């Protein structure tokens with residue numbers, strides 16, 4: 001479509017950026033060679049401390065132990081709100097754009113302060129104390145941010161569960177984190193449809209007897225079931241408490257939040273982040289990667305239920321005193337121009353979204369974009385999955401009118417903040433590459449035997465030194481934390497991603513090398529879909545792999561062995577898809593299910609996913625050796641009946 005070219009930032013960014021190429025080199029070198037000097041300066045500049053740290057950092061990368069700004073004390077909500085009041089009390093902190101284009105709200109830093117203090121007092125009145133876990137199951141409304149910040153104000157640890165998760169998935173997360181309080185809304189609204197959040201909470205809580213309080217925000221006013229004593233309306237409870245709540249001094253290493261994410265095996269892991277290092281890294285990256293300047297309007301389209309929403313809708317931007325836009329709806333409702341209409345309406349300067357959204361919009365043509373102005377835009381960001389060069393070029397040329405740099409940001413729930421990305425004005429862009437490491441980040445490529453690869457290479461992406469917003473543990477299972485991230489290769493953090501490094505030292509993320517799928521930027525373990533499938537009475541065994549999908553990046557392809565007494569039928573297939581949605585969430589619904597008389601297994605009984613992946617991806621000429629299978633004929637059978645993904 002477009003010629004793939006290297007984009008010189010000197011041309012792309014015709015404005016004063018925070019850094020130029022030399023500035024990046026100088027700061028990067030300092031961050032690696034004199035880390036204590038670098039981090040002390042940044043931590044003083046970006047964060048207010050109630051008590052200074054005694055030591056910048058300690059780590060043991062064999063055990064995944066890390067501590068940053070040791071003995072330092074701070075409060076996240078005070079950093080995101082109170083300290084801005086002197087200068088910007090009347091500035092808009094959060095612009096909320098409703099699903100319905102006629103609805104919006106502007107919340108100033110002053111109002112944010114009052115709302116957060118009130119909600120914090122409600123939590124206190126309900127007995128929530130420092131260290132207690134609070135579950136948030138919220139739609140994209142400002143109250144989601146109020147609730148997160150209210151937790152941080154009193155030192156409670158939030159666990160946000162994406163509103164697209166099913167009641168069962170919600171229950172598992174509430175139980176795992178031992179939450180006693182849930183904050184939700186009566187309903188969510190997306191693309192003109194309502195989502196029964198409170199009803200889902202009620203279902204989940206049937207198996208959570210320890211939850212004594214459900215705070216419900218009135219979003220739609222729908223009729224909802226009500227449990228006297230347990231349930232309280234957010235607006236009523238907030239009206240009954242004071243709007244003064246002193247921020248709790250927190251230790252830099254006190255837990256800030258838990259966020260569940262999928263791995264290659266077992267149930268989702270509760271990734272635990274702590275206070276000081278996380279806040280600094282999100283603020284620092286928000287400042288440099290998005291080149292945020294005072295007064296600008298910044299919009300990240302993620303949901304607060306995922307880490308992108310945590311770090312780049314709430315914490316990073318608010319810590320920097322930015323105006324952050326929160327959108328309740330979807331990019332194509334009521335029409336394909338919605339994103340650009342929002343950009344024009346609120347004069348958005350920085351726009352950050354996922355490749356899957358870019359591809360979906362690209363498929364609808366240029367006209368819905370070109371009919372809008374987008375004159376306010378000056379920077380575009382991408383996150384969540386590899387962005388194919390075609391989508392990158394469309395984003396750059398059509399959305400950005402060939403004048404806005406595109407920052408492709410690589411990171412993970414576990415990394416807390418962006419680790420590899422270009423800095424506008426400092427890094428020449430290459431479509432499809434996340435380019436160079438951020439300050440203090442030392443990536444490396446290892447082969448499967450754990451040898452480091454140098455120069456131009458393709459391998460497993462690891463991070464060699466500790467960074468401030470690094471995952472501290474898996475909640476309740478430190479051994480699993482060590483096994484997952486710090487055991488594959490000795491002394492380094494293993495990302496689970498593959499990457500290539502080119503002749504300029506640029507990184508090109510090639511995708512997961514483990515059994516984790518990325519469906520429309522949503523991370524999901526094959527094991528989770530498999531365990532949902534085998535719970536169904538008609539299923540004896542199931543194996544799930546990913547296959548390429550034009551819009552979603554990857555699609556879910558499942559091989560299902562029916563029970564001997566079950567009759568494979570189209571109806572049963574449809575049932576199974578619905579069943580997985582109910583068990584996990586709609587985004588985990590298999591796109592393809594193939595009936596399998598058997599699964600290819602080694603003689604020791606291990607499913608050979610490599611072969612299943614090749615069949616699903618139609619890569620039959622690279623099937624590899626099948627002679628080690630206990631029954632090689634299974635493969636021919638599966639190939640013969642493979643589904644046309646069309």
Ligand code: WT7
Pocket residue numbers: 261307308382383384385386387408409410411412413414434495496497509510511512518521522523
């Ligand atoms: C996985 C992490 C980071 C916030 C959103 C997802 C993939 C993420 C990129 C990118 C290529 C990317 C990786 C990573 N990923 N960003 N710019 N280019 N791949 O967070 O749910 O924890 O998923 O998303 O595979 O491991 P997550």
